[in-house]
Amino acid sequence: MTSKAAGHGTGHFIAERLSAVVLLVLMPWFIVSAALSLDGTYDSARAWLSSPYTCIGVGVFLVISLYHMRLGVQVIAEDYLDNAGTRRLVLGVNTLITLLAAAVGVYALYQISFGV
């Protein structure tokens, strides 16, 4: 086995597109809402995220973006890394970094909402 996309292609294809469709809505919302609400001050950022809708929206946007990003980086790694060992290593690191970023981001949002 060469641990390329063989055998997992359909699931990857669907997951990438499903997350793409969700991001087609969430990304414009995030950018426009941030542009309208934020002026660079601490207070404007706290006020923006004080709404649970915004806070959960940013969390969902971040997690689905990272999920989509992991799938995309996987494709790039599978396209260019010919060595099976290197590829496995990069795919593993890709998953770990994505999970770490999601954990840090969601923890920060939790702190912003419920922290003192």
Next chain:
Amino acid sequence: MAAPPDTRPLSPHLQVWRPHTTMVASISNRFAGAGLMVGAFALVAWLWALAAGPEDFANFTALLKSIPGQIVLFLIVAAAGYHFAAGIRHLVWDAGRGFSPKVADLTGWGAFVFAVLTPIAIWALAGA
């Protein structure tokens, strides 16, 4: 155990191609996606700074408001605009439409124009 050598044929390498719209549009989408990684990590860092308190947030904001910070932010938003438009192109292709060279060239140019207009519009919106 070592994997058997991969003997499958390679697609033609970049240097034998004369650049054309759909090719540049395709490569740009991969670059935009990879560039958006910076955006995702920047969002995590921004949230972390915000959770850490006013002082840390002020430091991070100063970074974002500096000239290099603004250039990076501008490019991230442009990449987001491009990836958005190119993503729609891909979803339309997945539905089996838009493959004729004329239409594919046109939508490719459309994605580039959209990528340039997105950060301009967002900066105008933020400044208003």
